[in-house]
Amino acid sequence: MPKFLITTAIDYPSGKPHMGHAYEKICTDVIARYKRLKGFDVHFSTGTDEHGMKIQRCAEKEKKSPKQYVDDMVKYFRELCDVLNISYDDFIRTTEPRHVKTAQEIFSIINKKGEIYKGTYEGLYCVDCETYYTEKDLSDGKCPVHGKEPDSVSEESYFFQMGKYREALTKHIEKNHDFIRPESKRKEILNRLQIPLKDLSVSRTSFNWGVPVPIDKKHVQYVWMDALINYLSTIGWPRGKSKEFWPTAVHIIGKDIVWHHTVIWGSILLAAGIAPPKTVFVHGFVNIKGEKISKSKGTPVDPIELADKYGADPLRYFLISEIPFGEDGDFTVESLVTRNNDELLNNLGNLANRILTFIYNKNGGKVTKPGTLDKLDKQLIESTRKYSRSVSEKMDRFDLQSALDEVMYLAKEGNEYFQQKEPWKKDYSNCLYVGANLLRTLAIMLSPFIPESAEKIWEYLNLPGSVHKQKWDSAADLAVKPNHKIKEPAPIFKKF
Ligand SMILES: [Zn+2]
Numbered sequence: 001m002p003k004f005l006i007t008t009a010i011d012y013p014s015g016k017p018h019m020g021h022a023y024e025k026i027c028t029d030v031i032a033r034y035k036r037l038k039g040f041d042v043h044f045s046t047g048t049d050e051h052g053m054k055i056q057r058c059a060e061k062e063k064k065s066p067k068q069y070v071d072d073m074v075k076y077f078r079e080l081c082d083v084l085n086i087s088y089d090d091f092i093r094t095t096e097p098r099h100v101k102t103a104q105e106i107f108s109i110i111n112k113k114g115e116i117y118k119g120t121y122e123g124l125y126c127v128d129c130e131t132y133y134t135e136k137d138l139s140d141g142k143c144p145v146h147g148k149e150p151d152s153v154s155e156e157s158y159f160f161q162m163g164k165y166r167e168a169l170t171k172h173i174e175k176n177h178d179f180i181r182p183e184s185k186r187k188e189i190l191n192r193l194q195i196p197l198k199d200l201s202v203s204r205t206s207f208n209w210g211v212p213v214p215i216d217k218k219h220v221q222y223v224w225m226d227a228l229i230n231y232l233s234t235i236g237w238p239r240g241k242s243k244e245f246w247p248t249a250v251h252i253i254g255k256d257i258v259w260h261h262t263v264i265w266g267s268i269l270l271a272a273g274i275a276p277p278k279t280v281f282v283h284g285f286v287n288i289k290g291e292k293i294s295k296s297k298g299t300p301v302d303p304i305e306l307a308d309k310y311g312a313d314p315l316r317y318f319l320i321s322e323i324p325f326g327e328d329g330d331f332t333v334e335s336l337v338t339r340n341n342d343e344l345l346n347n348l349g350n351l352a353n354r355i356l357t358f359i360y361n362k363n364g365g366k367v368t369k370p371g372t373l374d375k376l377d378k379q380l381i382e383s384t385r386k387y388s389r390s391v392s393e394k395m396d397r398f399d400l401q402s403a404l405d406e407v408m409y410l411a412k413e414g415n416e417y418f419q420q421k422e423p424w425k426k427d428y429s430n431c432l433y434v435g436a437n438l439l440r441t442l443a444i445m446l447s448p449f450i451p452e453s454a455e456k457i458w459e460y461l462n463l464p465g466s467v468h469k470q471k472w473d474s475a476a477d478l479a480v481k482p483n484h485k486i487k488e489p490a491p492i493f494k495k496f
Helices: 019-037 053-061 066-083 097-112 162-175 183-192 242-248 255-271 291-297 303-310 312-322 333-362 375-396 400-421 429-446 451-460
Strands: 003-008 041-048 090-093 116-126 131-133 151-160 216-221 250-254 279-283 286-288 329-331
Touching: 003 019, 003 242, 019 041, 019 066, 019 250, 019 279, 019 286, 019 303, 019 312, 019 400, 041 066, 053 066, 066 090, 066 303, 097 116, 097 216, 097 255, 151 216, 151 255, 162 183, 162 255, 183 255, 250 255, 255 279, 303 312, 303 333, 312 329, 312 333, 312 400, 312 451, 329 333, 333 400, 333 429, 333 451, 375 400, 375 429, 400 429, 429 451
Parallel strands: 003 041, 003 250, 041 090, 250 279, 286 329
Antiparallel strands: 116 131, 116 151
């Protein structure tokens, strides 16, 4: 079985999860679910980055130990995954022994190669970003992300000779077009690599909540020499099947950490003698329009509350269909409601309802035996086959929005077909047979996007097993046979 490793960034649990976390997990889940249908042995990991000064400070503020603090916070991130139906295979926490061990192993390998030296770090440090900034990175002397003045810090630190890897990394990016996507981000990083790279400070002594540096226990490994290594810890590198999984690695990340995932991570890996991941895919930000106004009106923007109120599928559907993957987008409750009502309910829900109810009420719950297929029947069957291939091509390129768009377009064609066939007036045997098969195809193709609703369609069709265990490549087969008995259907979507 071919392997496929896909990861989200690991979240920093200094606060509760927000829409950005939800969005990244959903997009990654859609790809993971799709790959499983394509026959891949998928390892999908998500998790939390639990070390650092900020966590230590947050814990102190709440009069907890850092471990107790992260244990309490991680519950919200797991809950987020649960309410959104995120089908992760591993939830990795950087405080777990398996990760600590791997992080130290990587440090030791790089150190043995002579790539680490001791020095003094002086710099402007934003605690919230856990990042040092140079003067020119700041906007008006403040952190460009948080708008706060960074701290001036000077401390003994180990350094990784990252500067040496500029050329090798540039070559790697030039040769491997899939390494950084979308293309705009690839160009951005290549541009930034035109000026010399500084060595990277990889340890701290100013706090102790971290992975101890294996050669000097008064230091802890600094964030990127800790957190990024989770992608190896999750597959148990270098043991077991990790060697098969690693070359397939896809990291799904936000645009604020592209540098860290391409240049820093790429250099660390090259220094350790490990190839960089296959792809770092950069998604945009979800902006919450009028957040303050919504809050005062009592409209929830907390993704857990949103999923509780509207259901995971309408939220998942909205985020994928609204935002081109790789670009920024806006979230508003109004547009979530509109997409739910116009597209899920009136298009897909309507189609499922028409076909299932007709079979159940007019044909004793049995799928009809078709006669000779006419032009309309053949056209729809042909469309179904065509879309199952083209949607797959789009999914392979991670063009999630267009892929979902096309599946929904097929549902629209299904509604038009039903309308033209007028089964309430004419012979309905072909229409119900073709329709039931179309629903089966749609359930499979929609299962990565709206897993619960797809499973419901599957259940009403009374097909064996789970929709999530099917094969994408046989999704368009006419597998629902004449006389197959369906279950009593009920509406799949709600009007908001
Ligand atoms: Zn900051």
